Amino acid sequence: MVISSVASSTETDLTLCGQEPIHRPGAIQPHGAVLAVLENGWQVAQASGNLAAVLGQSAETALGRSLPDVIGEAPFMDILRAEPRHGPAVGLSRNFPGPADTLLNMQVHRSGRYVCIDIEELRPEAWQRPSLTLVQSVVESYKAAHSLKDLCELAVRGVKDITGYDRVMAYQFSADGHGQVIAEACRSDLPPYLGQHYPATDIPAQARRQYLLQRVGMIADAGYRPVPLIVAPSLGDAEPLDLTYSALRSVSPVHRRYMANMDTAASLTIGLVDTDHLWGMLVCHHATPRIAGPELRAVVGLLGVVASLLIGRLNAASAVNTRLERTESLRALNDRLTSPGLLDERLAAMQSELLGLVGATGALVQLSGKLLCLGHTPPLATCRRVLEVMHLEAAGEVLAVDDLELRHPELACCREEASGALLLPLGKNAGDAILWFRPELAHTVVWGGDPTRRVNADTHTGEISPRRSFEAWKELVNGRSAPWSKADLQVAGELRQVIEAEQRRREFERSNADLEEFSQAVSHDLKAPLRAIGHLAEWIGEDLLGTADPGTLENVKLLQARVVRMQKLLDGLLEYSRVDRSSSVTEDVHIPGMISNIVDLMAISPEFTVICEGEWPLLRTEPAGIGMVLENLISNGVRHHDRPAGRITIRMVFVGGVAEFCVSDDGPGIDERFHRRIFAVFETLKSRDDLEASGIGLAIVKRKVEAHGGRIWVESAPPARGATFKFTWRESAP
Numbered sequence: 266m267v268i269s270s271v272a273s274s275t276e277t278d279l280t281l282c283g284q285e286p287i288h289r290p291g292a293i294q295p296h297g298a299v300l301a302v303l304e305n306g307w308q309v310a311q312a313s314g315n316l317a318a319v320l321g322q323s324a325e326t327a328l329g330r331s332l333p334d335v336i337g338e339a340p341f342m343d344i345l346r347a348e349p350r351h352g353p354a355v356g357l358s359r360n361f362p363g364p365a366d367t368l369l370n371m372q373v374h375r376s377g378r379y380v381c382i383d384i385e386e387l388r389p390e391a392w393q394r395p396s397l398t399l400v401q402s403v404v405e406s407y408k409a410a411h412s413l414k415d416l417c418e419l420a421v422r423g424v425k426d427i428t429g430y431d432r433v434m435a436y437q438f439s440a441d442g443h444g445q446v447i448a449e450a451c452r453s454d455l456p457p458y459l460g461q462h463y464p465a466t467d468i469p470a471q472a473r474r475q476y477l478l479q480r481v482g483m484i485a486d487a488g489y490r491p492v493p494l495i496v497a498p499s500l501g502d503a504e505p506l507d508l509t510y511s512a513l514r515s516v517s518p519v520h521r522r523y524m525a526n527m528d529t530a531a532s533l534t535i536g537l538v539d540t541d542h543l544w545g546m547l548v549c550h551h552a553t554p555r556i557a558g559p560e561l562r563a564v565v566g567l568l569g570v571v572a573s574l575l576i577g578r579l580n581a582a583s584a585v586n587t588r589l590e591r592t593e594s595l596r597a598l599n600d601r602l603t604s605p606g607l608l609d610e611r612l613a614a615m616q617s618e619l620l621g622l623v624g625a626t627g628a629l630v631q632l633s634g635k636l637l638c639l640g641h642t643p644p645l646a647t648c649r650r651v652l653e654v655m656h657l658e659a660a661g662e663v664l665a666v667d668d669l670e671l672r673h674p675e676l677a678c679c680r681e682e683a684s685g686a687l688l689l690p691l692g693k694n695a696g697d698a699i700l701w702f703r704p705e706l707a708h709t710v711v712w713g714g715d716p717t718r719r720v721n722a723d724t725h726t727g728e729i730s731p732r733r734s735f736e737a738w739k740e741l742v743n744g745r746s747a748p749w750s751k752a753d754l755q756v757a758g759e760l761r762q763v764i765e766a767e768q769r770r771r772e773f774e775r776s777n778a779d780l781e782e783f784s785q786a787v788s789h790d791l792k793a794p795l796r797a798i799g800h801l802a803e804w805i806g807e808d809l810l811g812t813a814d815p816g817t818l819e820n821v822k823l824l825q826a827r828v829v830r831m832q833k834l835l836d837g838l839l840e841y842s843r844v845d846r847s848s849s850v851t852e853d854v855h856i857p858g859m860i861s862n863i864v865d866l867m868a869i870s871p872e873f874t875v876i877c878e879g880e881w882p883l884l885r886t887e888p889a890g891i892g893m894v895l896e897n898l899i900s901n902g903v904r905h906h907d908r909p910a911g912r913i914t915i916r917m918v919f920v921g922g923v924a925e926f927c928v929s930d931d932g933p934g935i936d937e938r939f940h941r942r943i944f945a946v947f948e949t950l951k952s953r954d955d956l957e958a959s960g961i962g963l964a965i966v967k968r969k970v971e972a973h974g975g976r977i978w979v980e981s982a983p984p985a986r987g988a989t990f991k992f993t994w995r996e997s998a999p
Contacts, residue, residue: 435448443463481534684705856877876913915929
């Protein structure tokens, strides 16, 4: 929200208030007592100054004594049996008899090297122990909630019925820390707070963290006098005791004055948590002092846990619905992006889908220096300026702002069409991007008191006091758009992947077309002369037969071999340029049968065996492509073997539409230095005179595998013999 600036001294006071160590106040509230006992030895190291009023013996008497001597043997044995060994969680809540026929409750938790014990008197009022039937009916009522608003309205009514507090509010935090009352149940004679906003400083960050750790907090009387903790000099620490998990922890004096200014004497607060962050709170106010005992706090804590779980479910369901809608829109955009035509023209044709994807009213698209305006946008010159500013701030990442004018006053002219902007940088060319716009959403915010008067400072004492008036204070918010959500940023990022993938595909197609055109030209221009040279060499050989010396005849044969090799190179180059052309015909292929046919056609020596191991489910794919890859790898295993007999083993593992093939031989293996090099064009590890190979076969294999969404690599583990080629192959859609 837009809040006017206040005096710097006030801001300093608020900063100090936000830094207050509220978990180490050095004091407690007076309606109970606290003991801190050394875990090693069970000696009382700290005790609250009111111990005598609660337990019947003074803090000074208890310090240094053994815990069973202070609270009794039976309660101590309960602690021994249930004392928590891991973490600070509450490990025990037990009742035991106190002085003058009172019944006491102790709750135990850990704090560093101490075991801390909260001791409270259980009070006989009926409202302190709500009936199980009432609690069950409140929980059952939650089932009727179909939205967060429904749930919060049911929660505040249920908690008011159970606790009897004058006012119960559901308070939700926004991303910037401000809060709003979104549901309320209160006495009819009290002024309503429903719909009012409160600045983040009303509940500082450390207070919000406190409610993540200790979900229920209670102030019995805002006018109480804090009871100090007395420390045994030889056993205690110099630093105040961490009371994060104590229900009796004393609260900030500023907060108690805040309550007094609201005419609130007592409060009970339940944190509402969604996953790992504080989503909001259920806040109970009462006009007179009111002690909510351990049993009542346990009940409302349970209601808070149930409400938190439902908040998580409702938020998750909303996120899933949004996700499904966005995914459907993204799928439609993807389908249309792959249609023929220039990318900017296709984006222009999808104006409504592109704007609707993130709830924008206008967009600027820049691709390869060309600018395209869609929907309602500022003038083109202003759009360029916004794009420049956003690019500088984004540093290549997705960036969303809902206060463009407030961040950059020089852009005030675009408030009407572009108070909000979302930048999606595209990686192909520097400056390429989609910039979405949202218009100004002028609205009125109702605050609980003037938010510009957050605190008052006494000029004589320097004492900080929060604002005294909580009457509704209206503020007109200008210069902001509707905020962008995490879902907006996420779907924008996914659109970037779609666009960049389409750009890569088009570039790949252009590259393939250029390569094929070049290969065909080379093949046409060179094959005819090669054929002539081949025929000429053949005729010369025939003419010289019987008359020339053996050396001359050998040179003629060498010339003929070189011509044949050149023809193979040209054929390989042409095949390499066409390898990405996949047949549209797919079928269920039985790979072992295909391998058997390949071996038969290759006429491999019977001393070589080719074995298919494991299970072989049918693979839906283009038969020619997978056949070409397997034939090449089997041929390599035979051709590069260093013995006249050998074994080639083929296996396939099929998981989630992707098959992983493993083709192993027992030959000499491949040195690790050449594992990447062998897939390059025209690369062989032996002399071509020895192999008469083109050096292009594995390059074709790699290109074909990648065209089917896979990858190929080689494994070899000297001194063991053999090499293993592995590749993945994505199954075709039915």
